[in-house]
Amino acid sequence: MEPILTVSHLSKRFGSPTHGFVAVDDVSFTLREGEILGLLGPNGAGKTTTITMLLGLILPTAGDISYFGKPFGSHRQASLARINFASSYAQVQSKVTVRQNLLIYAGLYAVRDTSRRIAELLRLLEVEDTADQLFWKLSSGQKTRVILAKALINRPRLILLDEPTSSLDPDIAAKVIDIIKTLQKKEGVAILYTSHNMREVEEVCDRVMIMSHGKIVAEDTPLELTKKIGNARVTVTFDGPSEKVFSYLNAKQYRHRFPRGQVVAVDLPGKAIPKLLFGLANEGVWLTDIDIEKPGLEEVFLSITKGSYER
Amino acid sequence: MNWHRVGAMVLKNQYAFRRDVFRIFDIFWWPAFQLFIWGLFSTYLASASANRVNLVTVLLGGIIIWTFFDRASKDISLALIDELWNKNFINLFSSPLTVSEYLMGVVLISLLKLFISAAFMFLIAGAFYSVHITTFGWYFVPAAVGLTLMGWTMSLIVQACIMRWGHTVEVFIWAIATLVQPFSCVFYPLRALPEWAQTLARALPTTYLFENMRSNMMGQGIILSQLGLSFGLNILYFLVALWFFYRTFAYAKAQGLIIKNY
Amino acid sequence: MSANRIVYILLHTWYHFIHSMETWVDIFWNTTVNLLIFIFIAKLIAGGSAVGVEGAGLILGMVFWNAVWVGQYNVTIGALWEMWSKSFNTLFITPLTMEEFIVGQMISGALKSIIAVVISALVAYWLTGLSVITLGWMLPVYVFELLAFSWGIGLMVLALIMRLGTDAASLSWSLVFLVQPFGGVFYAVTVLPDALQKIAALFPSTYIFAAIRAQYLDGVLETGNTWRALGLDAVWILLGYIALRLALRQTLTSGAFARLSE
Numbered sequence: 001m002e003p004i005l006t007v008s009h010l011s012k013r014f015g016s017p018t019h020g021f022v023a024v025d026d027v028s029f030t031l032r033e034g035e036i037l038g039l040l041g042p043n044g045a046g047k048t049t050t051i052t053m054l055l056g057l058i059l060p061t062a063g064d065i066s067y068f069g070k071p072f073g074s075h076r077q078a079s080l081a082r083i084n085f086a087s088s089y090a091q092v093q094s095k096v097t098v099r100q101n102l103l104i105y106a107g108l109y110a111v112r113d114t115s116r117r118i119a120e121l122l123r124l125l126e127v128e129d130t131a132d133q134l135f136w137k138l139s140s141g142q143k144t145r146v147i148l149a150k151a152l153i154n155r156p157r158l159i160l161l162d163e164p165t166s167s168l169d170p171d172i173a174a175k176v177i178d179i180i181k182t183l184q185k186k187e188g189v190a191i192l193y194t195s196h197n198m199r200e201v202e203e204v205c206d207r208v209m210i211m212s213h214g215k216i217v218a219e220d221t222p223l224e225l226t227k228k229i230g231n232a233r234v235t236v237t238f239d240g241p242s243e244k245v246f247s248y249l250n251a252k253q254y255r256h257r258f259p260r261g262q263v264v265a266v267d268l269p270g271k272a273i274p275k276l277l278f279g280l281a282n283e284g285v286w287l288t289d290i291d292i293e294k295p296g297l298e299e300v301f302l303s304i305t306k307g308s309y310e311r
Numbered sequence: 312m313n314w315h316r317v318g319a320m321v322l323k324n325q326y327a328f329r330r331d332v333f334r335i336f337d338i339f340w341w342p343a344f345q346l347f348i349w350g351l352f353s354t355y356l357a358s359a360s361a362n363r364v365n366l367v368t369v370l371l372g373g374i375i376i377w378t379f380f381d382r383a384s385k386d387i388s389l390a391l392i393d394e395l396w397n398k399n400f401i402n403l404f405s406s407p408l409t410v411s412e413y414l415m416g417v418v419l420i421s422l423l424k425l426f427i428s429a430a431f432m433f434l435i436a437g438a439f440y441s442v443h444i445t446t447f448g449w450y451f452v453p454a455a456v457g458l459t460l461m462g463w464t465m466s467l468i469v470q471a472c473i474m475r476w477g478h479t480v481e482v483f484i485w486a487i488a489t490l491v492q493p494f495s496c497v498f499y500p501l502r503a504l505p506e507w508a509q510t511l512a513r514a515l516p517t518t519y520l521f522e523n524m525r526s527n528m529m530g531q532g533i534i535l536s537q538l539g540l541s542f543g544l545n546i547l548y549f550l551v552a553l554w555f556f557y558r559t560f561a562y563a564k565a566q567g568l569i570i571k572n573y
Numbered sequence: 574m575s576a577n578r579i580v581y582i583l584l585h586t587w588y589h590f591i592h593s594m595e596t597w598v599d600i601f602w603n604t605t606v607n608l609l610i611f612i613f614i615a616k617l618i619a620g621g622s623a624v625g626v627e628g629a630g631l632i633l634g635m636v637f638w639n640a641v642w643v644g645q646y647n648v649t650i651g652a653l654w655e656m657w658s659k660s661f662n663t664l665f666i667t668p669l670t671m672e673e674f675i676v677g678q679m680i681s682g683a684l685k686s687i688i689a690v691v692i693s694a695l696v697a698y699w700l701t702g703l704s705v706i707t708l709g710w711m712l713p714v715y716v717f718e719l720l721a722f723s724w725g726i727g728l729m730v731l732a733l734i735m736r737l738g739t740d741a742a743s744l745s746w747s748l749v750f751l752v753q754p755f756g757g758v759f760y761a762v763t764v765l766p767d768a769l770q771k772i773a774a775l776f777p778s779t780y781i782f783a784a785i786r787a788q789y790l791d792g793v794l795e796t797g798n799t800w801r802a803l804g805l806d807a808v809w810i811l812l813g814y815i816a817l818r819l820a821l822r823q824t825l826t827s828g829a830f831a832r833l834s835e
Contacts (some may be wrong), residue, residue: 081667093658348750348754356614480594481595490606
């Protein structure tokens with residue numbers, strides 16, 4: 001299958017060639033039809049610069065971007081007509097009503113059957129009652145939803161979403177996530193997604209890239225990424241003297257600590273959990289409660305940005 | 312009124328001012344620019360004029376003291392919308408700052424800018440068109456004070472409207488000066504206006520200030536009763552505007568209009 | 574270039590226009606008030622109720638000046654409204670090109686200019702009996718030539734604003750006034766010092782206004798000046814377009830373009 005977006009060796013250096021600042025450093029990836037790709041990274045990692053280059057608002061220093069198999073530089077109009085973008089820093093004209101704004105964007109994207117499409121999107125995002133209000137009079141949650149409606153207006157094959165849920169109430173955010181998933185499933189829309197909400201990324205994305213200092217430092221499915229980081233935390237509550245537990249754990253060289261008298265927390269690779277539990281039981285320790293915490297994307301993200309992650 | 316907080320307001324504006332090079336435009340570029348254009352214009356007019364009056368002095372005198380009204384009517388309002396646009400207004404008034412302290416702070420900074428603008432204009436007008444502060448004589452003081460006061464009056468009304476109605480009425484910051492200018496007889500005598508406009512002009516304190524500026528420059532002296540009338544009207548309008556401003560501020564605060572509108 | 578997208582930019586400008594009091598004030602209110610001031614000055618220098626030859630020059634200058642002012646203002650302010658709304662980015666990630674956007678602004682600016690010229694011509698007729706209709710079929714030619722000049726300036730100012738950011742927005746309504754003294758708007762440039770006359774020769778407006786005055790006041794059709802103006806117009810638009818293209822390339826490389834909407 002033809003990839004929707006191919007990025008190869010994309011780099012951006014701001015300022016002079018010798019003393020400048022490298023914001024994006026040799027980034028390559030592809031995005032296929034119907035795939036949701038998460039782009040994560042701390043502030044200043046180069047996410048926004050990457051996205052802005054993908055939209056043609058910043059010219060890359062080196063590297064190629066192509067949409068639908070055609071180079072973006074020479075097929076700007078055709079490419080932009082089939083993609084769209086939503087973010088809190090790209091709004092619509094504030095002194096014009098919501099409907100008028102959508103009408104203009106529908107026109108610029110040459111959408112057919114405009115008024116039906118607008119009505120459909122206003123209903124989908126539950127902002128029908130704002131249709132005839134001036135954009136600046138809306139609340140920030142309503143603005144975000146109108147911008148999402150704008151992002152869907154041309155039935156894009158690829159949507160770039162920069163923090164789409166950041167200013168939304170949790171129930172509306174969940175709704176937006178649902179819409180995104182439905183679009184992917186029913187219409188095979190591909191999505192490039194950035195968010196600070198790790199749980200959301202874990203839930204939505206098929207694949208995740210983590211950027212740091214302009215480079216992609218990790219790329220995999222959320223599950224595989226969390227597997228790579230490996231360690232789980234097992235918290236065991238037990239009966240009996242803690243000396244026995246202490247000496248066993250020391251003998252087997254487990255990393256552990258005792259938060260309370262009869263409780264011990266052990267950090268260990270997931271697959272070693274049974275061995276630990278059986279081992280303790282064989283020592284005659286009576287285990288009254290076992291709690292296992294698997295790492296989430298949040299931990300992966302933190303370990304990468306702290307530099308403890310190895311590829 | 313706590314003068315420490317007033318000082319903090321002045322300092323805050325000072326920082327904002329230094330950061331933004333283009334606000335210097337408002338102080339230097341625009342007044343100088345106007346003077347330059349009117350200077351060239353009036354040099355031409357003087358040569359074409361059927362009258363024997365010194366048109367250059369009269370027109371440039373008009374534009375110089377008009378600057379006091381122009382800047383005073385805009386500076387404070389611009390400071391307000393700057394706070395509103397940067398969503399800083401709520402931060403300011405969630406501190407112990409009172410509205411009087413806020414006003415005092417922005418008024419002081421606006422006065423400072425006004426002095427710089429005026430000094431700069433006299434520098435240019437003196438160098439190129441030999442119009443000096445002495446051309447006005449002592450009359451410069453009441454003229455400058457009167458026009459500044461009228462500028463603040465207008466600005467207070469506009470600010471109240473902005474707090475009440477939001478974005479839509481911001482345009483009045485700029486429109487007010489254009490509205491007042493033709494009726495204030497900045498460049499021509501009151502009798503040049505049609506009858507209906509003269510009636511309107513007589514209600515403006517600014518009209519008398521410009522009329523007397525001209526007669527003073529032509530050596531015909533000043534009519535003190537007119538000056539008295541001008542200041543009487545001026546103070547009356549100012550007090551009404553101040554009352555209106557405080558009232559609207561309280562209303563806007565009670566209704567949460569500022570948060571709603573910005 | 575897609576005619577369809579230009580139509581939507583025009584529609585966008587129209588929607589903005591009906592909601593924006595600023596545009597109404599700038600285009601109709603300011604132009605009328607400025608004309609009023611000039612009419613009164615014209616009457617003053619003529620020393621009577623008739624405006625005389627010089628006065629007629631002033632009034633004609635102000636009526637047609639509005640074509641330059643509104644045309645150039647519209648090209649730059651159209652982009653600024655989008656930047657202030659943080660929607661400049663959003664527009665340019667659609668298939669829209671900068672050229673289509675600018676052509677849209679030029680067309681809407683032309684419409685607004687024509688309306689402004691018509692209104693001021695009516696005001697001038699009402700107050701002074703001066704009728705621009707006597708210019709006959711040359712009237713649209715003059716207006717078009719002035720508009721073309723205003724587009725050239727508009728492109729250059731827009732290029733400057735892109736380079737300097739929205740802080741420099743005041744250039745969009747101030748820089749064009751340089752044309753007033755140098756471009757022979759109110760009087761023949763022969764009254765200027767020699768050095769300034771050389772600058773004036775580069776402005777198409779110098780020839781257009783000279784032709785307007787010659788035709789209106791002396792009944793002479795100056796075809797040579799009309800052609801010269803047309804040629805200079807083309808040069809100004811070309812230079813403006815090159816400046817804009819350079820600014821666009823530079824800001825797209827530096828990342829400043831993406832930040833214009835912040």
